[in-house]
Amino acid sequence: MKNLSLGRYIPNDTFIHRLDPRTKILAMIFLLVIVFMEIGFLGYFILGIFLLILLKVTKVSFRTLFRLIKNMWFMFLFLFIINILSFQRGNVLLDLEFFKIYDSGIYQTLYIIIRLVIMITITTILTTSTKPLDMTYGLEYLMTPLKIIKFPTHEIAMIISIALRFIPTLLDETERIMKAQASRGSILSEGKLKDKIPAIISLIIPLFFSAFKRSDELADAMEARGYDPSAKRTRYRVLKFTSSDWLSLSLIVVITAGFVYLSFNKEMIESLLGIDLWR
């Protein structure tokens, strides 16, 4: 239960940790946009170096990141096979009588894999450097314009923050129920899936019961303390934009502009550098 730490917040005091969550969320959106532009291998190379610097600043170990990516090798293999089978254009790399492998299939796979790895890296940087609750506040703030169309931003943010607050409590509870059921002979970690089903049910039902009871009591406690989602309330945690936030955002905007320029002027840059970018 305790090894859920992949991609989770890692307390630290770095430049990125100190940034306002809104800055980080906006920066992530910009970076994700870049990932989906056609910037060629050169573009991904530059983006990769930028992300490596961010990783270094955030003090995320490569091991953490690698473990996340490692779990996806099967998907990568799957993509590779699909692409090789479906891309039947370009130069033939290998001719196997019954079917040919083309370079475009390989390139396509590489692009997808690079994009996925970059996306994972970006979100990892965000989630390891931002407390989930701060992220919720940031999202709530960024979604305020949606209030015009009656989108319940505050309620959703409250739901998420309470869910976050209760995850450890419910994990503890799961563990306790599992132990209680194990002492009655219902063991989850043994046997085939078919044999596990009764054990899973004997875990889930009490867990649900207690979760409903909790939510009832929680609602009472919140109401008793004067909570009313529709009423005006003040905020204890206020997000503060500092000069480093403005600086970071400007930097990201400049970088994004650079990539936009790159993606629209590939030929010119290619001829300038004398290399084939779009491969």
Added chain:
Amino acid sequence: MSEMIIEIKDLFFSYEENDEVLKNISLCIKRGSYTAILGHNGSGKSTLAKLIIGLLPSQSGEIIVDGLILNEENLREIRSKIGVVFQNPDNQFIGATVRDDIAFGLENRCVPQIKMDDIINEYAKKVGMEDYLDKEPTLLSGGQKQRVAIAGVLAMTPKIVILDEATSMLDPKGKKEIIELTRKMRELYPELTVISITHDVEEALGADEIIVLNQGEIYYQGNSNDIFLQEEKLIAIDLDIPFVYKLRNELAKHEIEVSNCNSEEMLVNELCQ
């Protein structure tokens, strides 16, 4: 201003039809008093508390809190006068940290953000949690969580505090801490009305007034000394009496008279004289 802060007249309540959980409850609670509501599991104590703060709608009867009749319009105002500490320490901890939890009530009250830190520090200190302000609930003991709950309630400066079995899920040490804190709280705020709901008779010791509920009805209401001297009456509904009174009743049988003492200490002193 009436002398009574809570007046309940002819209150009935049922969750399901024809199954009355509270029957014909009429009671008064004095301003600044310490009242204990005793009763068995399922006797309707929590239901009564929920009715008083308007978490449940009463079906008939009247509840008056601090001169205001409980209804839709007065609900917000009445709630602002009452703080409740519930039984389960986990299920009333709303904030991500101790700090945020105390702030939750202040946010609902629209306290300006710049004032919050001072208030939080002040009340955390009062309950002895000032060193834990940035701790998450999973790192706190049950007793500590209840102390945070008390701080959160006091920070809203209520006139009435209801403790609904606030100690029943705690270990003996936590229990002692909370009982001690309740005593301290009453010393700090002499005007505060405290209602302690419990099924542990020891906790009712020292209450100005005791209300005993049995199967949704008021079984006894009055001075704590009077009821604890009538052992049979409480035993009849499966409640015990505090140890001190047990001893006093035993002594009385052997014709040893001791005067009014309602704590073990007082009794020891008296006997040693």
